Amino acid sequence: MNTEAIRLSNQLAEAVPLLAGSNQRHDYEGALELVEYLIEHEPNNPLVDLLCARIAHYEDNDPAMADFNSRQREISTGPGVLRVLIEQHNLSLSDFENEIGKKSLVSRILSGERQLTVSHIRALCARFGLSPSLFF
Structure with a gap:
């Protein structure tokens, strides 16, 4: 022990x-x-x-x-924050390859098929200067 x-x-x-x-x-x-x-x-x-x-x-x-x-259960926060980032920064799904991965994975997260991981959240917070609490 x-x-x-x-x-x-x-x-x-x-x-x-x-x-x-x-x-x-x-x-x-x-x-x-x-x-x-x-x-x-x-x-x-x-x-x-x-x-x-x-x-x-x-x-x-x-x-x-x-x-x-x-x-909150009725809306999905992570995808919502991701949608706002896409809109505010005029980005495409392929612009998140360094933080999340291929655009197909970003699309699956936005549709609710997959969830953001802690690694994704860390990378997004670092890139955009966000508080992690936005994702929780």
Whole structure:
């Protein structure tokens, strides 16, 4: 058993309470700030994926967000943001090859057949100077 890993994971949970299952709004907001910082400064940090998963869990289960969540389920945010980027910057589907891939994949994301991955979101945020929270 790796006691050092357990000790460090306990310290991480203490430093970022949302990772330990906190349902406090301020812990959620702190996690949002941390993930935004990491995506800007250390996008390959494995903590990004953990934080994104816990943020999504919090948002899906927070009673204060229930009304928003029900309305949100009716629209798909990632494709919506992608459509706005295409329109605002006068881009074509093939202009996202570096961030997403071939235009056929971009088309499938826009149609709802596929979803944006964390890697896609990181790349789009870096290219357009966006906050990752737009996609969640």
